[in-house]
Structure formats: C-alpha cells, structure tokens
Amino acid sequence: MAAPSLSPTVSSTSLEAAAAAKRRGVRRLFDPGVLVLVVVLLGAWAIVSRFTPAYAVPPIPSVLKELRTILSTPDSLLGLGTTLARVLIGLASSFVVGAALGVLMGVNDLVSRFCLPLVRFVQGIPSLSWVIIAVIWFADVEVRVWFVMVLVTLPGFALQVYDSYRAIPADLRDMARSFRPTRWALFREITLPAITPGILTAWKVNLGLGIRMVLIAELVGATIGVGAELLTAQQLFDMASVISWTLLLAVCMLVLQGVIELIENRVLRYRPAVAERGQAKPVLASGKD
Incomplete structure (x- = not known):
C-alpha cells in the first residue's frame, strides 16, 4: 500500500507572492538609488584616474x-x-x-x-x-x-x-x-x-x-x-x-x-x-x- 503524500498544497496566494517577489527583484536591480550609486562610483573613478598613474588606477x-x-x-x-x-x-x-x-x-x-x-x-x-x-x-x-x-x-x-x-x-x-x-x-x-x-x-x-x-x-x-x-x-x-x-x-x-x-x-x-x-x-x- 502506497504511503499517503505529506507535501503541503501550494496555494494560489503563495504563487502570487513568488511572482511578486520576482518583480520586486527586477525593480531592485533598476532602482534609481542603485543607478545613482553606480554613476557616483564611475565619476569618482574617472576623477581619481586623472591624478594617478595608469598602473594604479587605469x-x-x-x-x-x-x-x-x-x-x-x-x-x-x-x-x-x-x-x-x-x-x-x-x-x-x-x-x-x-x-x-x-x-x-x-x-x-x-x-x-x-x-x-x-x-x-x-x-x-x-x-x-x-x-x-x-x-x-x-x-x-x-x-x-x-x-x-x-x-x-x-x-x-x-x-x-x-x-x-x-x-x-x-x-x-x-x-x-x-x-x-x-x-x-x-x-x-x-x-x-x-x-x-x-x-x-x-x-x-x-x-x-x-x-x-x-x-x-x-x-x-x-x-x-x-x-x-x-x-x-x-x-x-x-x-x-x-x-x-x-x-x-x-x-x-x-x-x-x-x-x-x-x-x-x-x-x-x-x-x-x-x-x-x-x-x-x-x-x-x-x-x-
């Protein structure tokens, strides 16, 4: 006799929550704060590289x-x-x-x-x-x-x-x-x-x-x-x-x-x-x- 399954049933609410989590992850990737941080870092890199040798900061x-x-x-x-x-x-x-x-x-x-x-x-x-x-x-x-x-x-x-x-x-x-x-x-x-x-x-x-x-x-x-x-x-x-x-x-x-x-x-x-x-x-x- 086969043992009964003990796995929990995945509700539609849980599936919607997982889909929402994926959408939030994509939004976090393109978050304005992240983009601003990247621009600031690139700007600082460009400024520092102008006053340092290429072998240190290219x-x-x-x-x-x-x-x-x-x-x-x-x-x-x-x-x-x-x-x-x-x-x-x-x-x-x-x-x-x-x-x-x-x-x-x-x-x-x-x-x-x-x-x-x-x-x-x-x-x-x-x-x-x-x-x-x-x-x-x-x-x-x-x-x-x-x-x-x-x-x-x-x-x-x-x-x-x-x-x-x-x-x-x-x-x-x-x-x-x-x-x-x-x-x-x-x-x-x-x-x-x-x-x-x-x-x-x-x-x-x-x-x-x-x-x-x-x-x-x-x-x-x-x-x-x-x-x-x-x-x-x-x-x-x-x-x-x-x-x-x-x-x-x-x-x-x-x-x-x-x-x-x-x-x-x-x-x-x-x-x-x-x-x-x-x-x-x-x-x-x-x-x-």
Whole structure:
C-alpha cells in the first residue's frame, strides 16, 4: 500500500507572492538609488584616474578596451570557462559528500559524535594551508584545484544540512511516522523539504568562497584560468587587465547567484514574501462596543 503524500498544497496566494517577489527583484536591480550609486562610483573613478598613474588606477576607457579584448579572444574565454568549470565541479563534489555526511550525522548519533568534530576541525584550517598542502601532495593542477575546493567548501554543506536536519520538529516526524511511510517517502516528504533551505543557503555562501579559492589555487602552477591571467597581469603591472578580469568574475558570480535565487523562488514558493511576513495579522472584531 502506497504511503499517503505529506507535501503541503501550494496555494494560489503563495504563487502570487513568488511572482511578486520576482518583480520586486527586477525593480531592485533598476532602482534609481542603485543607478545613482553606480554613476557616483564611475565619476569618482574617472576623477581619481586623472591624478594617478595608469598602473594604479587605469582610466575607464582602458578597462573597457581590455574587456572587449578579453571577450573577443577565444583563449581568454577558454580561461574564464575553465575557471567556472573548476568552481562548479568542485562545488558539486563537495555538495554530494557534504550533504550525505550532514544527513548521516543528523540520523545517527554515533556518526555525529565522531564526524562532527572532524568537520569542524577541517573548517578551522586556513584555506592557504590547503593550497600549500595541495601543491606538495599533487603534481596535477586540476587535482590541486579540486582538492582545495572540496576541503574548503565541504564543511559548509555538511554543517548546514546537519543543522537543518536537527531543526526538524520531533512532533512533525512522529506525525509522519504515524502514516507508516517508507524510508524514502519519509525522506522525500519530511527531511528533504526541511533541509532544502539550508542547502540553498550553503550554495550561495560557498559560491563566492569557491571562486576565491579557485583563483588562489590557480595562482600556483596553473597555466590556464583567470588566476593565471591575474598572475600575468600582476607581473606586467597591468591594472586594467586585473580590473577587467575581476569585473568579469563578479558578473559571473552575480549570474550564478541569480540562478540559485530563481531555483530558491521556485522550490520554496510556498514561503510568504518578506513584506507579508512583516505584516501583522488582522484582529477580528469582537462585536462589542
């Protein structure tokens, strides 16, 4: 006999709230205050660049010219794609291992007792130490980058999933067991919805951390990638190239963050919007003067 579904029904109100949240996000992107801030920053940049050497603060036209060169050069685009591929492969690997470890630590007290201190210990090791260890242990650049990515970002996934699992109310779990579901049904209907917000949060946090770590790892021995391009620019005192590559990576990270937010809005569309959560519930009239 199939176990009954325990998933909450998504109301039309929740769907409307998700659509409204998307519209608010677009309005925030083109908010006049944001546009004014961008104009002010560009104006300050233009003024400062007139009184400083080009190797310190390059003019805006030089940066735009360098951006056009990068975007029109196949080798440069290959380097950017290689860096992003390293980031995504490393994050995917650490997510699979970290999420599985987080669930195991939540389910089994014995696993939690032995693995939780180890995960916290790994999290406390400086990222630069992992880079040096990877250089000593591995000769292949790809293995170095993957090793550093996994060791630095895995604790974030594991601890987020573990904390999300522990936050599941015991009454909810007991209520679900009263329907006699299979283990897979219990995981699908109770555990997975509970840990999904933590997973998405971990992805958003580890995305920026992963990009930074890949750049550091690429600075040591890599011949292709954004890190290698930045090292070459540093040796040539080419600040326009440094700023151009930095802006490209920042834009790529914003795009990836936007993709994660779209997934979050879709998967967690049952949650009320921020404005709705801040509204007070209406008080019903008692009928007495």
